[in-house]
Amino acid sequence: MDPAALDQVRLNFNPTGIAIINGAIGLMMLGVALELKIEDFKRILSSPKAPAIGLAAQFLLLPAFTFLLVLIIRPFPSMALGMMLVAACPGGNLSNIITYLAKGNCAVSISMTAVSTIFAIFMTPLNVSFWGSMNSGTASILKQVSLNPIDVFITVFIILGIPMTIGMTIGHFMPDLANKVRRPFKIFSLIFFIVIVCGALGANWQNFIKYVGIVVFAVFLHNALALNIGYWSGKIAKLDERDCRAVSIEVGIQNSALGLVLVFNFFEGLGGMAILVAWWGIWHIIAGLVTAFIFTRRKLPENKVSHKVSNG
Numbered sequence: 001m002d003p004a005a006l007d008q009v010r011l012n013f014n015p016t017g018i019a020i021i022n023g024a025i026g027l028m029m030l031g032v033a034l035e036l037k038i039e040d041f042k043r044i045l046s047s048p049k050a051p052a053i054g055l056a057a058q059f060l061l062l063p064a065f066t067f068l069l070v071l072i073i074r075p076f077p078s079m080a081l082g083m084m085l086v087a088a089c090p091g092g093n094l095s096n097i098i099t100y101l102a103k104g105n106c107a108v109s110i111s112m113t114a115v116s117t118i119f120a121i122f123m124t125p126l127n128v129s130f131w132g133s134m135n136s137g138t139a140s141i142l143k144q145v146s147l148n149p150i151d152v153f154i155t156v157f158i159i160l161g162i163p164m165t166i167g168m169t170i171g172h173f174m175p176d177l178a179n180k181v182r183r184p185f186k187i188f189s190l191i192f193f194i195v196i197v198c199g200a201l202g203a204n205w206q207n208f209i210k211y212v213g214i215v216v217f218a219v220f221l222h223n224a225l226a227l228n229i230g231y232w233s234g235k236i237a238k239l240d241e242r243d244c245r246a247v248s249i250e251v252g253i254q255n256s257a258l259g260l261v262l263v264f265n266f267f268e269g270l271g272g273m274a275i276l277v278a279w280w281g282i283w284h285i286i287a288g289l290v291t292a293f294i295f296t297r298r299k300l301p302e303n304k305v306s307h308k309v310s311n312g
Contacts, residue, residue, distance in 0.1 A: 022155075022265070024192050025257050026163045027185075029117070033167025034182045036114050050108045050239050051115060054247040057233040058116055062226055062251055063087045063127045067134060069225060075218050077137030078272025081128075082215075083222050084138065085259050085273065086280050088127035090120035090160075094285060095253040102292035103300065104245030112250045120258070121161050125152035128262075145267055155265055160258070208275060215276040216283075223280070223287050227252035245295050253288050256281035 066087035070080045091113050099109035129149045132138040171178040230251030234244035259277040267273055 022159055022261055025261055026159045027188075027192065028257065029160050030163035030167045031182070031185045031188075032113070033164040034171050034178045034185065036110070036164070036168050037171065038168075041111070041114060049237065050105070050234070050243040050247060051111045053233050053237045053239060054108065054112045054230065054250050055116060055119060057230050057247060057251045058091065058112070059088075059119060059123045059127065061229050061233060063131050065225055065229060066222065067131045069222060070135060070138075073218060073221065076214075076272050077135075077141055078270050079215055079218055079276050080135060081132055081138040081141050081267075081270075082259075082263070082273035082276035082280075083218065084131045084135075085128055085262060086222070086254050086256060086277055087226070088120075088124045088131075089255045089258050090116035090124070091250040092253040092255045092257070092284065094288065095250050098253055098288040098292050099246045099249045101289070102245050102249060102295040103242065104249060104295070105240075105242040106246070108243050108246040109250055112246070116250070117160055117164055120255075121153060121157050124156055124258070124262075125149040128152065141267070141270070152262065152266065155262065156258070159261060207271060208278070211271065211275050212279055215272075215279050219276060219279050219283050223252060223284055226254070227287070227291055241300055249288060249291065252291065253284050254280065256284065 063084065066083050070083060075083070095113060096106060096109045100106050126149060129142070129152075132142045167178075227248050231244050231248035233251075234247045239247065256277050260274065260281065263269060263273045263277055
């Protein structure tokens with residue numbers, strides 16, 4: 001296939017739709033933030049090793065290895081930039097659930113989600129700009145859209161930072177209200193976002209079906225790479241098995257919803273990027289569940305069982 005054919009595809013999503021999808025992910029972040037507590041951040045200060053290894057794998061190793069993967073498999077430029085964008089995003093909202101199913105350390109997972117969301121405000125635009133400019137194909141796309149990292153920073157701050165601050169404030173000062181609305185709010189925001197994404201896919205269904213097959217292999221390799229970077233970073237750092245599982249899943253379950261928002265906000269729905277990021281959002285759920293199943297088939301070391309119960 002002519003790469004220009006894919007790179008010239010633009011998914012249709014009008015300004016109103018973009019504003020709605022921004023609001024949807026903001027609501028999702030608010031729902032997540034209702035569950036976060038100051039203790040989640042204090043936990044990192046008291047036991048910093050696992051979250052620190054995870055954050056390094058998330059924002060340093062994954063973007064760097066993604067760049068190398070792009071050099072090896074040589075996807076179309078818009079797909080390559082989509083992979084770099086996904087690698088620059090923080091952990092996804094489902095990572096805590098998948099970690100629980102995998103019998104990983106949920107405390108590490110929650111702490112990483114909280115801190116990686118804050119780090120993403122700075123690291124997401126920085127990584128996209130830096131690694132994207134290092135590849136000639138992706139650099140040309142960045143120049144065409146005149147991507148300004150400051151603009152990306154502002155957008156990420158608005159849709160992640162502000163809702164997170166509001167949600168944690170409500171949870172701290174009005175815990176009874178937070179407990180009442182937390183579950184229904186998360187369900188509502190997730191369903192709302194799914195409806196919006198389905199609407200976007202429905203409006204571009206022919207393009208999605210036509211090109212999704214091209215991105216399947218790249219996403220499979222990229223996601224497998226992310227899961228392994230997280231897990232083996234923990235092993236090399238001599239973290240216990242439950243911590244390794246949590247780090248693996250945090251690094252492997254990316255916030256592709258944020259990636260999709262950035263594609264529509266800054267890249268005008270560029271086909272290769274949008275289709276790759278959308279498929280990432282579907283695939284990483286499947287891969288996360290499969291990974292959790294594989295982990296549960298392996299016994300935890302005997303001396304970690306009591307530790308697991310105490311943290312459950």
